[in-house]
Amino acid sequence: MLFGRRKPGYTTTVDGSDPEQIILDLQKAEMAAKKKPKSEVFDMDAASETARRLKETGSVFDGSAAKTGEDVIAAVEKETAALAAKQAAASDAAAASTPEAAAENPAGQDLLDFLAAAPEATNDPFADQPTVTAPELPQLTPAQELAGYIRSRSASALVTPHALLVSEVENADELLAQMPEDPQCQDIVSRKGAKDIYYYSNANMSDNYAMIAQLIEDKDLCTMVSEMVRFNARIYPSATPMRYFRRSPYNLSQEEVEQTWQAMQARPEYADIEELTNNQNERFLFSTKYLTRRYAKAISDVDDYCD
């Protein structure tokens, strides 16, 4: 009987010599394990680590347990325990031979001490290279410090609103004005949104993502949706699935998407945005400024797919 053929209640005569039966039994045990708390479930990573350690320590474990039908995991654990006992005995013996060291460092010799005491390596290819000392970091100017703050937020996918900067730093405008002149701050750029100016590091954030982040920060959903639908139609070109706005970084709820689209349809400035449904019943928005309905529908349809 093959994997995947059994139906519930299926029974068969157990033949201990049948390797497939052994597999089925293991599978059954695995399914049973699923019902146990996680801590009791067999930990594959731990087992692998065990196997690695066994190998490093000269274990003779070679799969012979599996060959003879023994429980492999039990065999590994048994050998692990034996080795641990052997190593503990060896450690005890070493400690007994050097009682002073044992007293100073009862947990065993520290690795760093061990390395320091080790003789110099011969044929060290790096021996003749001069020791390089890290250069002292220059004192940052206040503008550079502020740039660092903006940079770190950009690295976290956040643009930094001007309002936030002036609320946190007394002379923020003065420092921002210094940045274009400072070679260390050339990556700090800004985008003007509807409600604020947003700063970001173009070394840590792409310009198009900053556009998205600015639209999100402006919190005008109709503008955000229309701008991105037009952008996608113009640049890719592509219609925009409505669920595009459900995903990161927009993370709108379905209700928010629906309400926004409803509101847009009542306003003339969004007259170029239209809806279509593709052949998979998925809803899209597109801009008639850049795409005809016929083409937008065609490129939104999903054709017979293969990998």
Place this chain on the structure above:
Amino acid sequence: MAETYGWAGKILRVNLTTGEITTEDDTKYHEYIGGMGMGYRIMYDEAPMDLDPYDEKTPIIFGVGPLTGSGVPCSGRMNVTFRSTWSKGKSIIDGHIGGHIGPMLKYAGYDGIVITGISSTPVYLRIEDDQVSLEDASAIWGKGTFASNKWLIEQTGREFESASIGPAGEHLVDYSTMNTSFGNSAGAGLGAAMGNKKLKGIAVRGTGSVKVADPQKVLELSNYMLGNLIGGNNNHNVPAQPQSWAEYSATSGKNRWSGAPGRMWKKAPGGPIDTGEQPYNDINKIALRCFKGYFDFGAPAAEYTVKNGGCSSCPIRCYTEYDIDPLADYDLPTHNSNTCMPVLYGDRVYPYGLHDFKYEGDAKLVINLAWAHAVDDMGVWDNYGNLNRDLQWFLNLPREEALKYVSAEEYDSLPWEWCKAGDPRWEVELIRRMAYGEGDLSVIAKGTLAMMEKFGLPKSWLDRDDGTTNSNLMYNGYPNHHGPAEAWQVGMLYNLVYNRDCMVHEIVCETGSGAPFEVTKKVMEDFFGEGCYDRAKAYTPINENKVKLAAYCVNDKNFHDSATLCNWMWPMTQSPSKERNYKGDLDLQADFMTAVTGETYTQASLQETGEKITQMLRAMTAISFQLNCGSANLRQEHDAICDWVFDKEPDFQAFEEGTTKLDRDDMKKAIDMFYTHYGWDLNTGVPTRETLEKFGLSDMADDLEARGIYSQSTAAAETTAE
């Protein structure tokens, strides 16, 4: 043996009839790179197409190449050359397998294995460096591949890599595979080819290594590739959803760089992992990019994902590994993993629809992973979805119509209650019947052409404009593989070349990347010339650069299956780097070849070798078509295109914005130009003597001459002139 850099230096020869095992210096095959190229040369030299595919002397040739196991990224593949039993012409064919077994063969010291003969009893081939033996496999004859592979490892040891066939191969089912325990498989009927020889599987352990001429250079090139060129799976160069470092993302939210903030591996040991952002130059996050399960199934995949795995030497982990716990309720295995076709089409055999199991929208995922496990276990191949399409066609027939093809007894013996209930055991039962060749319906797993013959379906059945159940571009029994729908005339041209679905990914990697059209177009035109690249569903007439691109794709793919490199990832055409204007580096694979082998390769020289393999393929195809179809006129017999390609979407004209349909006259011109590019006779599509001699294949030219194939070209020309 002549061990050189890159190549192990020898191939293994195993005669299953006599049990003789020998090795042979393989220096003479280095001009064919290895893998596919070497396999073709050996097949031609030693097993004329006159032999039946199941003849004792017909070999199966497992081949790896100089890059396999060398540490070059995305090189963990193995090519297997044998003879088709199911596609028109019964010609030369290949299966391709990833995982770890190819590199392990190199570590054992072999560039290939040539297996001939037929064993009297089931055996497996045990390779441990130079200790090679045939061992009794009676204990696993009849077993599924998972049980078989486990047994093989129990017999040999944990350090071995194994692959085995399942019941489908044993029962000589044409749609059959050889599988590893991880879901890697080589299909195209390899299972039956091995089953015919009573070769159940292979277990390999190698303790050696691949000698590399310039390891420092390989390291530098690897760092360059990983830090600047590689993207997600299929080398998609923008992420599926916006990431703060990226200018672009796939608007659809769906490409193969699917890892993204909020997309989780929820069953990861130790707690869920958010795949997060993966800046293109952060090489330590490459493995988080390809969340193939999310690409295939969307959000429900996150609920079941343990992690993502993949092949040797590959940072792109395209095998999502799942724990599909709802399957336990049906007493089916829950730990499933695969990528590509086995996980995509299982849902097609449920004409009454599916139901969700545990999470909203998880029906397709659960059903398809049950399918994947079952086909892998039983060693069933799907012929790039034709198995599923043909089953779908049948299962959607009204009962009275279906009874034209199978008996009422057989029809009613199908567990329809499971079908109607969306029960995963339905598909498992269907697969079981296919694997064991049970009933008339199982002819579907003998091939689309065999099914048509048995059911009395006319040739025009392949002309139907029904994308759901008919994807056959030609009349040869295999379907579209990234053809005109994704790659305009270029896709149609490269689909013409092989004797199975073409497995060419050079263009779909670009068209599916999600990057803006103008960005990709610039990259492609910089490489291949103006006008080579069309906008989605807005095609332009054929031109010289499109023809050159089609030939590049074929030759490049042949190189990949010879080197071996993964054709889903290579070549590095695009880049995720804005600083590079998203342009990749086509020379990199030649640079790796040079660094690994110590011999000088260029992109042009690799193309030349790839083309040589194309010419060998074409010559052998002509011979087998003459023998099995009565005519070596490949233009008529092999390259004829089904009507639906030109007639679909009747509301559109070809070249109109919004359609992928092709134009007959334009395609005729495209084929003329393609033949001219390759030096094939315009009337028959057979390589001319001059062409073959140019590639040092005068022996093949002599053979074609002796078989009267060139006189057919002359006759066809005279007919055309009249």
